Amino acid sequence: MHSQRNLIFIAGLLGGLAVLLGAFGAHALQLTDPQSGWYQTASQYHFYHSLALLLVALLPIGTGWKKAVSLLWVFGVVLFSGSLYGAATGLMDWFWLTPLGGLLLLGGWLALVAGVIFSYQSLESR
Secondary structure (H helix, E strand, C coil), X not given: CHHHXXXXXXXXXXXXXXXXXXXXXXXXXXXCHHHHHHHHHHHHHHHHHHHHHXXXXXXXXXXXXXXXXXXXHHHHHHHHHHHHHHHHHCCCCCCCHHHHHHHHHHHHHXXXXXXXXXXXXXXXXX
């Protein structure tokens, strides 16, 4: 139960930050066409993974799997969305981090699939 509360808390923080950065990008920044696209992509992936993390917190899968998924997604969002936010705003040009972040996001989805398979297999064998 403790880990579920922590995941919901992290998902809430990550989601709130997604809303804040999305609003900032939409209302405070004057971005060019490619920059706007980078920022929008960063914001979408950030928000989607915040919501997905909240749902993972509620799934009946093992705590270890939840931890793996959450770590992969949080670091994936930081690297993927963070590098795109930075490039769009001109604060940093670290596009080389974007694919690494994408791989972490993908790894989180694969860990979720594995967690569901292994958790439900152990439940069915009881």
